[in-house]
Amino acid sequence: MSRCCYSSTSLLPPHHRLRLSPPLYSCSLPRKPLKALSVSASLSAPPSDKQLFVLELAEKLEDSLPLPLPPIQPLRDTASQSLVSTPWPTRQSEPFRFTDISYLTKYPVVPAQIQIIPSSFPLNSSLPIQITLINGLLNPSLSRIPSLPAGVFVGSIKDVPQGPISEKISSAIASCSEFKEKDVFWDFNNVGAADVAVIFVPAGVKVLDPVHLMFCYSGSGKEEEMSMCNPRVLVVVEEDAEVSVVEEHFGFDGAGRYWANPVMEIFIGERGKVSHSYVQRQPLNAAHIKWTVARQEASSTYEHVEVSIGGLLSRHNLHIQQLGPETVTELSTFDLVSQSNQIQDLHSRLVLDYPKGYSRQLHKCIVCNSAGRAVFDGNIRVNRFAQNTDAGQQTRSLLLAPKALVTVKPNLQIIADDVKCAHGAAISDLDQNELFYFQARGLDLKTARNALVYYFGADVIRRIPFKPIRETAASEVKKLLSF
Secondary structure, eight states, rough: OOOOOHHHHHHHHHHGGGSSSOOOOOOOOOOOHHHHHHSSOOOSOOOHHHHHHHHHHHHHHHOOOOSOOOGGOOOOOOHHHHHHHHOOOOOOGGGGTOOOGGGSSSSSSEEEEOOOOTTOOOOOOSSSSEEEHHHHHOGGGOOOOOOOOOOEEEEEEOOOOHHHHHHHHHHHHHTTTTTOOOOHHHHHHHHOOOOOEEEETTTTBOOSSSSEEEEEOOOOOOOOOOEEEEOEEEEEEEOEEEEEEEEEEEETTTOOEEOOOEEEEEETTTTOOOEEEEEEEEEETTTEEEEEEEEEOTOOEEEEEEEEESSSSEEEEOOOOSSSSSSSEEEEEEEEEOOOOOOEEEEEEEOOOOOOEEEEEEEEEEEEETEEEEEEEEEEEEEEEEOOOOOEEEEEEOOSSTTHHHHHHHEEOOSSSSSEEEEEEESOOOOHHHHHHHHHHTTHHHHHHHHHHHHHHHHHTTTSSSSHHHHHHHHHHHHHHHH
């Protein structure tokens, strides 16, 4: 397949390039459609079908947006230009070599619309602070924001008060366009995000109650097409501040076919702390492609617990960068592949650049269907000045069907010479000695297997710090395992 070669600067007429850096709270110039850019440019080769798919989808997303949202308009403008030259991932691309994403192009893709919520659908969180996003738009009537400590803001970016907070949010958003590891899905979100949920915690403030982000999705109702939405969340925690964030993704009953393409960015100041719990339990006809990017300043702490069990195609790009010494990163993730042709993919990257960094990563995966597949690509890079680093990575996979498939790529790159680093990987079926131990104590074989399988994943689930979320995740896992 031929790849289209574009030069992003030569493609853009002068009046379009002026839109690169308008003030964050000013109106931008009228948009020039991406298709117009591709047609008017002189190409060295005709665009491939996949590149046309990218351009047409980006144009649909642009056209579906409401009035310009000034705080993120520069981000949209930069991404729309980037998409002209960003290729669609193929199996020849190293990051997608083991992940088949053809489901995303199997049906015509249309921007998601706001749907009427079924009255019987439970959207009431048991946690005190609730933010509900329906197909990427924050819904105030379904959110619950009690009185918060002074200076704390939780809500839509459209409601951020003018002043120091808005300036800091603007600065954080401006840095988003500088992210170098981005791909076409990152740019789709930048172009198509209709709203941004913001969590801002000022210096020295500890938010005691967790913020529960409930992402609800639905399709268009037409069997022959797939709807797409691009939720976006920005978390800014200043020095000596602390917050817990719970992120839960799910679809309405009978929601239809859809593609969720969320992005969450997290900025943690010096000695700040963020506890992040993430549960993905989409229906089987959904696709879920997610980016999480965390930037940690000196002596900060980021704790991430993930349970990903839903969707026909699920991929999470998790990127963390330590930007100061004595920084702590702890990652605990669990993927379950329980259905035919289901794919669960976790690509994580942790970059340590400063001395005395600490990190621990535990990844667990169960594949219990012969036609299912799991992928784990975990990269930890300890750069030259990250001396006295203590980094550990462990991945364990459980294969419970004859042709179940898991691809594991643990990768520990060490350039510093005074470090303590270790990693390990194990892929197996259940241990016969463990089964015998249970049977010797009166349990039948089926009960023993069920117990061992469940508690393999429960080792990660129990790390979710909030009981209602932990119990929901455990219940969903048991249901999928048919216990």
